[in-house]
Structures are given as structure tokens and as C-alpha cells.
Amino acid sequence: MSSPPIQWYPGHIAKAERALAEQLKRVDVVLEVRDARIPLSTHHPNVANWIGSREALLVMNREDMIPSEVRQQWATWFEQQGQVAIFTNAQHGKGIAQLAQAAKVAGTAMNQRRRDRGMLPRPVRAVAIGFPNVGKSALINRLLNKRVVTSARRPGVTRQLRWVRISEELELLDAPGVLPSLLSDQKAALKLAICDDIGDASYDNQRVASSLVDLLWDLADRPGGANPEVLKTRYGVEVQGLTGESYLENLGIERYQGDRERAARQLLNDFRKGSLGAIALELPPV
Incomplete structure (x- = not known):
């Protein structure tokens, strides 16, 4: 019998999405924040509609949690798609200055249009959007160099939209994480669950942990893919030749x-904290 699909309860997210649509009328620049471990799965299908004709910046947060080889692969791939990816580590501030400068530059055209109409320049208004727990609030705190919005490595912390003055040149809207009301791609849903980017969700920890092991095997032969032997190194339990379900059992x-649930929770927690090392769960399409 197949496992039930991963589900979530997006009541507050639906409310936040309506509020976001209203605030977008005031926004000049959209920062789309994704999880560098799963850049494709953390791309919201509504982003193109939210961006519209506005300037857009692609932010790949948690760049410290993937190998440098994979980071370069993604940078090249996005460049081929006509996008420049800004890699950040909000926890330690890496890439934040580059992001702030890019946001200001992106808003230059807006102020030039204001000058052309005889109006005074104003701060560029940007919004950070993305799935829950991809690090939007942590990015804002880093941009300000102080903690002004609640930030934690768990989904669903930000529940209301809030404007924050970054500088005389930049204002940023901190928006709650938004999930699609329906995610039909269960492979993507599993990756979101593994990375804890899914908000208020209902899922089977053992299924998700088993899927993590299977994903490591799936990517093992690709350049930059993780070696599943990291599990043996971490736990002292042989992984060679085992499916995710069999490994979790052992x-x-x-x-x-004999507690599979405890094993599953420990495995997921170690991955999410980076205790298994830098591991990418998605590599650029070939």
C-alpha cells in the first residue's frame, strides 16, 4: 500500500498570500529566496505573476550547506537560463552586501522614472518572498545588521507582513513563507519535508528519512552528488547496497x-543541522 501524500494546512498562508498581493502594488523589486539545497523544489509557481514587470533578484540561501562544486554548477545553469543567482548564507552574513547592492541597483530605473516626471527619489521598496524556512527573515536581519524580525530555523515563524527600513535607499517587506495550495509533485514535497521547508505539514518521518537515503543514492554518480557513505561514517551502520527503508530499519x-521513528527523526535532524556535511539534494538538469 502506498504512503499517504504529504499535506499541509495553509490557512494562514492563504491569508498571507492575499495580503502579499495587496502590498505588491507598492513594491519595486522582488527578491525570490530559495533553498540552495533544493533550488527547483523551492521555486513557487506563482512567482512569475508576483514579479510581473518588476525587477527581480534570485537569492540562493544556505549556500554553506551545499558543496562549492554544486554552487558553481547552479550559478552556471541559472546564467544559461538568463538569471544571475546571488548565493547567500544568512546565518553568517555571506553574500549580504552583494544582495543589498543588487537591490539598490535594481531600483535605480524606478527613481530615474521619478526624476523624469519631476518627482523626488525615494527608497527602493523590495519584498522577500519564498517558501517557509528558506531564511527570508534571517536575510533581513543581516541586511540591517541587527535582529529586528523574528528568525528561526523552523517554518512558519513569520506570520504577518512587515515593512523594515534597511537604509535611506532601501525598504524591505518581510513576508510569511508561502506554499502552493496544492503541490501535485510528491517528489518535490518530499524534498521540502526533508529540508523542513514545508510549513505546517503532516508527513511520515520514516518515509521522509528513507527518501533522504534514496536521494543520496540517486545523485551519488553525478558530479557534486553526496557519497551515501557519509551515513556509515556518522552512525557506524553499513549503507552499501541498502534502500532507504532497509537502512532506516538497520x-x-x-x-x-529498534525504534525506527527515533532513527528517522535523528537522521532528518542531522541533515537539517548540517551534521552530515554539505549535501545538495538537487543538481542542475542535464
């Missing part, structure tokens, strides 16, 4: 007194 038996 991990539970050998390390957690």
Missing part, C-alpha cells in the same frame, strides 16, 4: 533499540 536496530 539504523533503528543498531543505534536506537
Whole structure:
């Protein structure tokens, strides 16, 4: 019997999306923030509508959690798609200055139009949008160099839209994470669950942890793909030749007194904290 689909309860997200649509009327620049571990799965299908004719910047946060080889692969791939990806690590401030400068430059055309109409320049208004827990609030705190919005490595912390003055030249709207009301791609849903980017969700931890192991095997032969042997190094449990489900079973038996649920939670927690090393769950399409 197949496992039930991953589900979430987007009541507050639907409300936030309506509020976001209203505030977008005031926005000059859209910062689309994605999780560098899963750049494709954290692309919201409504982004193109939200951007419209506005300037847009693609931000790949958590760049520290993927190998540098994969970071370069994605940079090249996005460039081939006509996009420049700005890689950031909001926890430690890497890439933040570049992002702030890019946002100001993106708003230059807006102020030039104001001058052409005899109006005074004003701060560029930007909005950070993306899935829950991709690091939008942490980015804002880094841009300000102080903690002014609540930020945590768990989804659903930001529940209301809030304008924050970054500088005399830049204002930024902190928006709650938004999920599609329906995500038919369960492979993408599993990746979101593995990375904890899914908000208020209902899913089977054992299924998600097993999928993590299977994903490591799927990508093992690709340049930049993780070596599943990191699991043996971390837990001392043989992984060679095992499916995710079989490995989780053995991990539970050998390390957690037969408790598969505890094994699943530990495996997911270690991945999310980076204790397994820098691991990308998506590589550029070939």
C-alpha cells in the first residue's frame, strides 16, 4: 500500500498570500529566496505573476550547506537560463552586501522614472518572498545588521507582513513563507519535508528519512552528488547496497533499540543541522 501524500494546512498562508498581493502594488523589486539545497523544489509557481514587470533578484540561501562544486554548477545553469543567482548564507552574513547592492541597483530605473516626471527619489521598496524556512527573515536581519524580525530555523515563524527600513535607499517587506495550495509533485514535497521547508505539514518521518537515503543514492554518480557513505561514517551502520527503508530499519536496530521513528527523526535532524556535511539534494538538469 502506498504512503499517504504529504499535506499541509495553509490557512494562514492563504491569508498571507492575499495580503502579499495587496502590498505588491507598492513594491519595486522582488527578491525570490530559495533553498540552495533544493533550488527547483523551492521555486513557487506563482512567482512569475508576483514579479510581473518588476525587477527581480534570485537569492540562493544556505549556500554553506551545499558543496562549492554544486554552487558553481547552479550559478552556471541559472546564467544559461538568463538569471544571475546571488548565493547567500544568512546565518553568517555571506553574500549580504552583494544582495543589498543588487537591490539598490535594481531600483535605480524606478527613481530615474521619478526624476523624469519631476518627482523626488525615494527608497527602493523590495519584498522577500519564498517558501517557509528558506531564511527570508534571517536575510533581513543581516541586511540591517541587527535582529529586528523574528528568525528561526523552523517554518512558519513569520506570520504577518512587515515593512523594515534597511537604509535611506532601501525598504524591505518581510513576508510569511508561502506554499502552493496544492503541490501535485510528491517528489518535490518530499524534498521540502526533508529540508523542513514545508510549513505546517503532516508527513511520515520514516518515509521522509528513507527518501533522504534514496536521494543520496540517486545523485551519488553525478558530479557534486553526496557519497551515501557519509551515513556509515556518522552512525557506524553499513549503507552499501541498502534502500532507504532497509537502512532506516538497520539504523533503528543498531543505534536506537529498534525504534525506527527515533532513527528517522535523528537522521532528518542531522541533515537539517548540517551534521552530515554539505549535501545538495538537487543538481542542475542535464
